Amino acid sequence: MKKQLVITVHSPQGGSGKSTIALNLALEFARKNMRVLLMDMAAYGGLPAMLKQPVRGVGMSSLITILEQSSDLPPFEHFSGYFREAVTSPREQRDFHTLFSASPLKMESLSSEYAAYMIRAAQKENYQVIVIDTSSELCKRNVACIEAADLLLVPTLQDVASGWKIILFKEIAASLNVAKEKIALVVNRCTKYSGFNNRELEAEIGYRLLGEIPDVTKIVQRGINAGVPMDLSEKRKAVVPFQQLAQKILTAGGTV
Numbered sequence: 001m002k003k004q005l006v007i008t009v010h011s012p013q014g015g016s017g018k019s020t021i022a023l024n025l026a027l028e029f030a031r032k033n034m035r036v037l038l039m040d041m042a043a044y045g046g047l048p049a050m051l052k053q054p055v056r057g058v059g060m061s062s063l064i065t066i067l068e069q070s071s072d073l074p075p076f077e078h079f080s081g082y083f084r085e086a087v088t089s090p091r092e093q094r095d096f097h098t099l100f101s102a103s104p105l106k107m108e109s110l111s112s113e114y115a116a117y118m119i120r121a122a123q124k125e126n127y128q129v130i131v132i133d134t135s136s137e138l139c140k141r142n143v144a145c146i147e148a149a150d151l152l153l154v155p156t157l158q159d160v161a162s163g164w165k166i167i168l169f170k171e172i173a174a175s176l177n178v179a180k181e182k183i184a185l186v187v188n189r190c191t192k193y194s195g196f197n198n199r200e201l202e203a204e205i206g207y208r209l210l211g212e213i214p215d216v217t218k219i220v221q222r223g224i225n226a227g228v229p230m231d232l233s234e235k236r237k238a239v240v241p242f243q244q245l246a247q248k249i250l251t252a253g254g255t256v
């Protein structure tokens with residue numbers, strides 16, 4: 001594997017499981033004793049809720065303010081102290097770190113320059129894996145996240161609308177010159193009842209299918225009812241597909 005791996009989880013399909021996959025994959029790497037930063041770059045970042053963490057006043061908000069108040073982008077050595085203060089460690093796993101997003105308004109106005117700077121600042125820290133959660137819209141912030149990726153994971157659902165959006169997204173990825181080898185599909189909420197053939201989707205789209213995650217609605221719902229967040233690590237059956245996905249990524253050395 002490369003010394004440091006940037007994995008961006010992005011899909012044109014809203015609700016396809018980007019945050020669920022980003023979170024559980026990041027936890028999986030941390031469980032393998034890899035130092036991980038999970039960056040929430042979504043406009044309506046949901047990771048604090050999924051991790052049951054208070055949000056206000058932490059995360060990217062202060063970092064964006066610093067960037068907005070500087071006439072030029074600050075040198076990284078000046079920025080890194082603030083960056084480290086903005087990072088939290090919400091789990092007992094010492095290798096798992098999170099940088100939560102700012103408010104939706106602040107995230108929406110984040111330029112590609114600032115987004116790219118923030119990712120570069122993360123890369124300056126000694127993380128082995130940086131997992132970036134994005135939102136679905138095609139905006140400059142998300143483009144910066146896509147362009148920074150060593151591996152672009154694209155969650156999709158087993159339906160025609162979702163598949164069609166991925167076909168449209170192919171054009172976007174090509175126009176951004178993202179190498180096809182860096183892109184991989186993850187089919188989420190798989191169920192044998194859908195009649196949807198994941199291999200046909202892979203052949204049709206032309207991106208490698210790297211993971212298939214079953215629908216675990218019952219497990220998720222039970223967890224929510226019990227006040228447990230979307231961290232599936234304690235649910236053995238649910239966590240296996242994420243373990244397999246993490247292993248495939250490491251075995252492939254970060255590219256697919």
Ligand SMILES: Nc1ncnc2c1ncn2[C@@H]1O[C@H](COP(=O)(O)OP(=O)(O)OP(=O)(O)O)[C@@H](O)[C@H]1O
Pocket residue numbers: 013014015016017018019020021042046134135136188189190213214215216217220230
């Ligand atoms: N494999 C799964 N089985 C059951 N429920 C799932 C699965 N993956 C995700 N979900 C549920 O689907 C919903 C959407 O998931 P998630 O928030 O991860 O998607 P997203 O792509 O990040 O959405 P958004 O576009 O809003 O950011 C959540 O309620 C989540 O709990």
Ligand SMILES: [Mg+2]
Pocket residue numbers: 018019020042046134135
């Ligand atoms: Mg999300």
